[in-house]
Amino acid sequence: MIANFNADRALRLARETLQIEADAVAALAGRLDDEFVQAVQLTLNCSGRVVVSGIGKSGHIGRKVAATLASTGTPAFFVHPAEASHGDLGMVTRDDVLIAFSNSGETAELLSIVPIVKRIGAKLISVTGNPASTLAKLADAHLNAGVEKEACTLNLAPTASTTAALAMGDALAVAVLDARGFGEEDFARSHPGGALGRKLLTHVRDVMRSGNAVPKVRASTPLAQALMEITRKGMAMTAVVDPDDRLIGVFTDGDLRRLLETSHDWKTVPISEVMHRTPHTVGPDQLAVEAVQVMEANRINQMLVVDAEQHLVGALHIHDLTRAKVI
Structure with a gap:
């Protein structure tokens, strides 16, 4: 019919x-x-x-x-x-x-x-x-x-x-x-594959870059060499660490652009003279969504991951969080 x-x-x-x-x-x-x-x-x-x-x-x-x-x-x-x-x-x-x-x-x-x-x-x-x-x-x-x-x-x-x-x-x-x-965390535990589960159960250590993938240089490293490290690691920044691998600063692409606006030749200057000494950091055991909040609040695309003694243990880029579907 x-x-x-x-x-x-x-x-x-x-x-x-x-x-x-x-x-x-x-x-x-x-x-x-x-x-x-x-x-x-x-x-x-x-x-x-x-x-x-x-x-x-x-x-x-x-x-x-x-x-x-x-x-x-x-x-x-x-x-x-x-x-x-x-x-x-x-x-x-x-x-x-x-x-x-x-x-x-x-x-x-x-x-x-x-x-x-x-x-x-x-x-x-x-x-x-x-x-x-x-x-x-x-x-x-x-x-x-x-x-x-x-x-x-x-x-x-x-x-x-x-x-x-x-x-x-x-x-x-x-x-x-x-x-x-x-509550929300209980819901996330029973929905680990869902968006809320990823947000509430994914920790920084689960998505951060570690080992040789983390850009880092010593305080005495000339700026030119630091720029090579930034280029090799592809994170638009590098951490600056002391001999014990404790974080003492950060240098980013944004910092470089600001330097280039001046007339000085910065190539041989030690990175310690132009780095930021109080970078935003996150702990490996914090939730990844907390890192997102810090990034959004400070309008930055990357963060360094440190332990309780400020040892550098990883690095996190906004793209890492996107790939993990945290955002």
Whole structure:
């Protein structure tokens, strides 16, 4: 069958869909009560893991909620109810909490495993669209995610109901993570591959240049030789160190440009006479994002890395931080 496409109708239906689903989610706020508080407490007090289950579209929602819980400090995983009936129920222990998603609250596959879950001693949180359903009545805490109608023009396809169930699951996850005191660093640890993880977990030592890649000269080095070191190492600067490799200064391309504006011949002058004696530095154990903040605040593109005794241990360029996706 070839559909009769009408642009105006498509836009109208899209706007109606968004409005219906927005209204369905907004209506949930007024239903939150002691049952929600009980669900949060059950999740917080769970000494095992949170097991999420559902079938069909509710199963898809359950998988997402399980992933959200797991990434925000609550160990959680998804179990398909049909698979649970054929062995996977062995994953559930008395220390666990089962969160069951079912719009009708009468899903046969879920109801078949609930008695066993209860017998084991695990707690049950149900998320349904029917507070009078069997699943709701069996639950230790029930979250009402019911909607007046689906966004589907036939009022059949799960649309508003799945959106509401997802929002309710997110509300539970957010309340739990807040009660746990779950913060940015905790989030980064469970998302090491993400942008926040890179920012909060990457240290200067992870991205700095070290060894022969670090430009450095002694205080007595003539400026001309220091310029050769700057060119070889490609960092637009060189560190100046004492015989014990302690940092005593820095000389940059910017310093050179300022010297060239004068009429003196600086080639044979020792680098110690033209260097900056108080360079910006960072420690190897500091977060790379802290180095970025110092660079941005001082409008510089490179920094030297020193240890607690001011020994030169590395160098950091803004490009190193960009390649590491810290910025």
